[in-house]
Amino acid sequence: MYKLESKNVDFFYGTSQALKNINIAIHPNTVTALIGPSGCGKSTYLRLFNRMNDLIGNTKINGQVLIDGDDIYAKGVNVDSLRKKTGMVFQKPNPFPKTIFENVAYGLRVNGITDKKFIEERVETSIKQVVLWDEVKDKLKKSAFELSGGQQQRLCIARALAIQPSVILMDEPTSALDPISTAKIEELIYELKSKYTIVIVTHNMQQAGRVSDSTAFFYLGELIEYSATKELFTNPKIERTQNYITGRFG
């Protein structure tokens, strides 16, 4: 069964159509890169999977978006439960104005977990998963703002992992980071793939090539090409994809 799927999805901001008949099926434990020029709909598409677009007024969706075969836009779906399945990481690291420990514990606390030992263990596991533990284990009570940009982004990933999602959505997670921090996040994506299904929006073609198994190219709200990354970057089937990835667009 596919982990994530969209069937004939249209999405509208008011009267403006942002996505047109998008059909994508994503296997579990894979990394899928969404690429395309600004305004092509790739971030809108990413946010369909945790219903983040619901927070924007006057939007409309047609078609089906499925996680583990269940339509997440069906009536009666509990959005809070859905969001526990789908961790999200944003373009700029956005730690809360709290300690390093509390940033990672936050998701657990808002979900009503009070067991101190359980929280401590989960925080440690999550920080270890993002390979940040050795760097922060002696300053867990310090503010998250004391960390570097790259460390903050890994902390945000640890925060997303703490609630044990099965899907991680990443919206340009390294665009504000230096090459070393970028390499660490990319390495992390590779490591996390064995446990999670990851969808990443990126403007960096080389990053899409390095981290993803499949790539979807969006243009003006349409899915132009969706195929194995190796195929798309060596022998794209659609000329528009070739023009975009080789930088000869427009």
Add this chain to the structure above:
Amino acid sequence: MSHIEVEMQQLKAEIVEMWNLVSAQMKTAMVALAKMDKGLAKEILNNEKKVNSLELKIDRDCENIFALHNPVANDLRLVLALLRINSNLERIGDIAASVAKFINKSDGFEYKGLVEETHALEMFEEACDLVDDVKASFETENTQLAESIFKRDRTLNELNKNARAIVIAHIKKDPENVESFLSFLAIIRKLERSGDQSKSIAEELIFFIEAKVLKHAPKAEGNKLN
């Protein structure tokens, strides 16, 4: 034109220069063999240095494009193909140089009859034509022309096989001159290998233009093209 397009145009121009140089070397070697002309042989050996240095320059330029521009899709296939074509062309250049060395070392043995009997010049002409035709195929991105090379390479293989039988017969008849006969046979083999190099170039062109990999393809698949 974007930066990468400028770099690619320069790279293409360099490979065409390499092609012209190697083609001229082969044609000079053919004339030199027909006349056993040591003057022309010297000229070929002097130009061989140019072939080698141009090969190194093209290698370096390909490396730079990989490192600085991260080519993908058709750009990637073009740089990969040119890198390998560059090496194929250099080897064809080596074949012309081998002919020149053979002429230089010839010690008064009369090769004229053997050249005629084995159709060595005919082979040479075909080898030169293949080099020029794969170049035309590259310049016009004509894969049909590239595909025709596979069949024509077989002509060279046939001529090589016949020449071998003729030279062996001569060795049996005149064993005292076995060294001269074997040196000549080595040249014939190299001409046959020049056809193999042109065939490899044709495969690279089809890879670049159509993204099809023909290298090591089963015979049945190769036959489809013939």
